[in-house]
Amino acid sequence: MDLLNYLGIGFSVALQPINLLYCFVGVFIGTLVGVLPGIGPVGAMSLLLPTTFKTTPEAAIIMLAGIYYGAMYGGSTTSILVNIPGEAASVVTCLDGYQMARQGRAGPALGIAAFGSFIAGTIAIIGLTLLAPPLANFALRFGPPEYFTLMILGLTVLIYLAHGSMPKALIMAAFGIILGLVGLDSINARSRLTFGRMEFVDGIGLVPIVMGLFGISEVLWNIEQTIRRDIFKTKIKGLLPTAKDWLDSKGALARGSLLGFFLGILPGGGAVISSFISYAVEKRVSKHPERFGKGAIEGVAGPEAANNAATGGAFIPLMTLGIPPNVIMAMLLGAFMIHGVQPGPLMMKQNPSLFWGVITSMYIGNAMLLILNLPLIGMWVQVLRIPYRILFPLILLFCLIGVYSVGNAVFDIYVMILFGIIGYLMKKFDYEGAPLVLAFVLGPLMENNLRKSLIMSQGDFSIFFTRPLAAASLILAIFLLVSPLIPWMRKKRKEIPTEETA
Amino acid sequence: MKQKDLISSLFWLVIGVGVSYGGYDLELGTLHDPGSGFMFFWVGLLMMGLSLGIFIQALRKEGMAGELKTLWSGVQWKKVIYVLVALVFYAFAFQFLGFIVCTILLLIFLFKVVEPQRWSVAIFGAVLSALTTYLVFKIWLGTQLPQGILGIV
Numbered sequence: 013m014d015l016l017n018y019l020g021i022g023f024s025v026a027l028q029p030i031n032l033l034y035c036f037v038g039v040f041i042g043t044l045v046g047v048l049p050g051i052g053p054v055g056a057m058s059l060l061l062p063t064t065f066k067t068t069p070e071a072a073i074i075m076l077a078g079i080y081y082g083a084m085y086g087g088s089t090t091s092i093l094v095n096i097p098g099e100a101a102s103v104v105t106c107l108d109g110y111q112m113a114r115q116g117r118a119g120p121a122l123g124i125a126a127f128g129s130f131i132a133g134t135i136a137i138i139g140l141t142l143l144a145p146p147l148a149n150f151a152l153r154f155g156p157p158e159y160f161t162l163m164i165l166g167l168t169v170l171i172y173l174a175h176g177s178m179p180k181a182l183i184m185a186a187f188g189i190i191l192g193l194v195g196l197d198s199i200n201a202r203s204r205l206t207f208g209r210m211e212f213v214d215g216i217g218l219v220p221i222v223m224g225l226f227g228i229s230e231v232l233w234n235i236e237q238t239i240r241r242d243i244f245k246t247k248i249k250g251l252l253p254t255a256k257d258w259l260d261s262k263g264a265l266a267r268g269s270l271l272g273f274f275l276g277i278l279p280g281g282g283a284v285i286s287s288f289i290s291y292a293v294e295k296r297v298s299k300h301p302e303r304f305g306k307g308a309i310e311g312v313a314g315p316e317a318a319n320n321a322a323t324g325g326a327f328i329p330l331m332t333l334g335i336p337p338n339v340i341m342a343m344l345l346g347a348f349m350i351h352g353v354q355p356g357p358l359m360m361k362q363n364p365s366l367f368w369g370v371i372t373s374m375y376i377g378n379a380m381l382l383i384l385n386l387p388l389i390g391m392w393v394q395v396l397r398i399p400y401r402i403l404f405p406l407i408l409l410f411c412l413i414g415v416y417s418v419g420n421a422v423f424d425i426y427v428m429i430l431f432g433i434i435g436y437l438m439k440k441f442d443y444e445g446a447p448l449v450l451a452f453v454l455g456p457l458m459e460n461n462l463r464k465s466l467i468m469s470q471g472d473f474s475i476f477f478t479r480p481l482a483a484a485s486l487i488l489a490i491f492l493l494v495s496p497l498i499p500w501m502r503k504k505r506k507e508i509p510t511e512e513t514a
Numbered sequence: 515m516k517q518k519d520l521i522s523s524l525f526w527l528v529i530g531v532g533v534s535y536g537g538y539d540l541e542l543g544t545l546h547d548p549g550s551g552f553m554f555f556w557v558g559l560l561m562m563g564l565s566l567g568i569f570i571q572a573l574r575k576e577g578m579a580g581e582l583k584t585l586w587s588g589v590q591w592k593k594v595i596y597v598l599v600a601l602v603f604y605a606f607a608f609q610f611l612g613f614i615v616c617t618i619l620l621l622i623f624l625f626k627v628v629e630p631q632r633w634s635v636a637i638f639g640a641v642l643s644a645l646t647t648y649l650v651f652k653i654w655l656g657t658q659l660p661q662g663i664l665g666i667v
Contacts, residue, residue: 063655179564179571183526186561190533190554197550204550205536232597235628236589401629405621406643408597412604412620413647417657425605429598436594440585441522459553471545 015141022368026376031071031369034064038075039377042082043384047090047392051230051407052100053083054449057343058222059410061350062417069351070366074373076347080340081133081323081374084283085381088125088316089392092118101283101319104291108304108311115307123251124261124309125316126385132269132317133378136324139273140331141371144360148332151357156464157475161485162335163454163461167447168489169278170338173285174444178496181447184438188448191216192455199463211423218346220415220424221452224431225438225445227411231404232436251386253309261313264294268317275318276325282338283319283326290318324374330355331367335454339446342453517581519572526565534558593628600624612662613652617644 025031045056057076064072087102092109105125112121154162167185174181194205195215206212253261268290275286294314295304304311329337334356336342348355353363360367385392415428435445469475477483534555543549604620611619621640625631631639651657 062657063651066656177568179568180522183561183564183568186557186564187526187529189557193553200550202540202550204540204554205533228601232594235593235597236591401625401631402639404629405624405639408601408624409617409621409643409647412601413651413657413659416608416659417651417655420658422605422608425601425608429601429605432601433598441518443522455553462553463548466545466548471547473545 015145018145018364018368019141019372021364022370022372025070025365025369026074026373030067031074031373032376034067034071034075035078035373035377036380038078039082039085039381040384042079042084043086043381043392044395045079046083046086046088046102047395048398048403052226053080054222054339054343055226055230055407056083057340057347058219059227059414061219061343061347062414064347065350065418069348069353070369072347072351073344073366073370074377076344077327077370077374078377080344081320081377082381084320084323085126085129085385086392087319088129088312089122089385089389090396092121092125092312093393094396101287101322102316103284104287104315105312107291108306108308111305111307112309112312117307119251120253120257120309121312122389123386124253124257124313126251126382127253128261128265128268128313128317129320129385130378130382131265132272132321133324133381134375135269136273136276136321137371137374137378140324140327140374143277144328144332144367144371147328148357148360151333154333154357154481155479156461156468157479157482158485159333159335160458160461160465161476161482161489162333163458165485165489166329166335166337167451167454168492170450171447172492172495174447176442176444178493180443184443184445185447185451188451189455189458191221191448192452193459198456198460211421215456216427217415217418217424218343218449218453219418220427221431222343222449223411223415224428224433225435225449227407228428228432229435229439229445231407232432233439234400235404251389257309260309263297264290264310264314265317267293267297268314269321272318272321273325276322276337277328278337282340283322286318286322287315290314327371331359331370332357334359334457336450339449342450345453516572516575518585519568519575521582523565523568523572526561527569530558530561530565532558533561596628597624600628609660610662612664613659614644614648615662615664617647 026035041056041060042053045051045053057079060075060079061072064075084101087097088105088109091097091102091105092113095106095110097103097106109121109125112118171178171181171185174184190205192215194212196203196213203213268286271290271293272283272286275289276282291304291311291314294308294310295301298304298308298310300308326337326341329335330341330345334345334354336345345355353359353366411428412425415424416422418424438445465475466473475482476486535558537551537554537556537558540551540554541549542552542555600620600623604616607619608616618640621643622636625636625639626633648659652659
């Protein structure tokens with residue numbers, strides 16, 4: 013009964029006109045950035061974060077969350093029609109989606125992607141609704157050692173899943189931690205690595221860093237090469253999948269939803285990995301695996317369900333433990349903190365309207381997305397035709413306005429440009445931005461919990477090994493870190509798809 | 515030798531040394547009561563260790579001749595420089611010229627110089643974008659945007 017009560021609170025918040033408006037804006041912009049290659053959900057969220065400063069925390073988080081799951085919907089459109097994924101989680105949709113479009117079945121491909129996303133999104137939200145309360149209660153027993161080791165584990169999984177060299181990903185994480193610690197020491201208020209600049213006393217802002225790394229650097233990277241996009245010229249008709257399509261996809265939708273949801277919960281996991289694994293699973297269980305890559309509808313339904321379900325799952329560690337499992341959730345954690353809310357086990361009790369308001373808004377957002385994506389598909393195809401030479405000056409302009417409006421400081425623009433250059437060079441030298449951003453957000457929390465743990469244990473490191481959850485997290489993290497030294501684990505790691513959230 | 519990794523690892527080595535020194539300077543504290551520089555010092559050391567690892571690996575690996583040059587060959591790198599100069603100029607002149615003037619100048623430059631368009635498209639696009647963003651951000655969302663000496667906005 014409690015649950016119904018909480019859902020009632022949630023809907024009373026989510027259905028307020030202003031929150032409905034923000035939810036709509038969020039899913040609309042999410043679909044837009046999903047459709048447009050060259051800007052992803054992380055960039056879009058950091059761009060729009062400043063616009064939420066004057067709103068309530070509920071409206072802000074509802075909108076930012078909408079961008080995330082909206083992008084997953086939009087990403088499939090470009091995969092199917094242009095064979096270019098709008099964002100990384102839709103890479104695998106290209107394989108069969110584009111083939112379906114070439115066979116004149118673009119409509120059913122887009123239709124099953126949208127319906128599949130809706131069904132999976134809803135299943136994930138139900139899972140989130142059911143799982144979050146008991147987990148939050150359980151997390152109340154966690155102390156600083158558990159938090160510290162869970163964060164280490166989250167970061168390690170992300171590093172493990174980073175493509176390319178693990179030492180490089182580790183360096184990025186270390187650099188992120190250092191950047192996160194710049195400013196006043198939270199325990200004794202001593203200023204650290206501020207180089208005498210007042211602007212650094214409050215720390216380096218999340219928005220200039222993320223916009224630099226994911227907005228500016230992306231533009232720099234794109235303008236130095238010539239981007240060509242050939243849009244599939246076909247009339248899109250019959251968006252509703254046929255009865256046979258449904259029959260072929262139902263297993264894929266169910267498996268994709270469950271797989272995506274549980275992989276989404278895991279630290280470092282997320283939409284990209286779950287979509288790839290779902291595709292592999294579908295191919296394996298299919299009676300006709302030879303159809304895959306030639307326009308099999310299950311190859312669209314499974315991954316699209318998985319990447320949407322993963323977005324729902326990813327909210328669980330953030331909302332119940334206060335630990336973001338991926339970069340996008342790290343952005344959301346930043347947004348919560350800017351609005352003076354600390355996500356974690358107490359949030360559900362201290363801030364029920366926010367907690368349940370955000371969750372229920374996702375039900376509404378999913379329904380909005382279905383309406384946005386099916387009847388308006390023609391509009392999104394038009395958006396695809398906007399040439400990059402028109403688009404990139406506007407992306408730069410939004411970055412500039414966005415970063416300035418955070419603190420009305422020109423200094424932040426310089427910081428963003430600097431991180432734009434760093435991000436561009438990182439791409440050239442094969443370093444990834446995701447571990448840096450996650451570590452940047454987790455850094456201060458990790459330091460705080462490490463110092464508290466050591467004070468608690470009077471300097472004895474065994475505190476991390478004598479508490480079961482802390483010990484398990486740490487041992488798993490150590491195992492993942494040394495795994496590249498073991499040949500068969502190294503091979504396995506190379507087979508895992510990469511998580512890129514630009 | 516993998517030139518790319520050699521250079522980047524040396525860069526991170528220098529950063530690691532700097533961070534560790536900064537941490538040491540800030541006071542390490544004791545294990546019972548870690549000080550402000552504790553985390554910096556150890557994370558800096560970790561960076562040093564990792565960058566040395568990458569450096570040694572890079573020395574052993576076979577790399578292409580002139581690998582660094584190939585990073586920028588065949589691409590239009592001049593555009594990157596143009597955009598960066600334009601962004602720095604924007605930041606520099608933002609308070610002085612004000613939002614609208616500065617934005618129109620930036621967009622005309624980007625539309626015209628970086629990816630050449632017709633003058634009419636560049637000017638119309640720049641003015642329209644500047645006015646629309648002004649409307650959305652300043653009027654609708656109440657963002658503070660500088661007026662500049664011309665006092666236009």
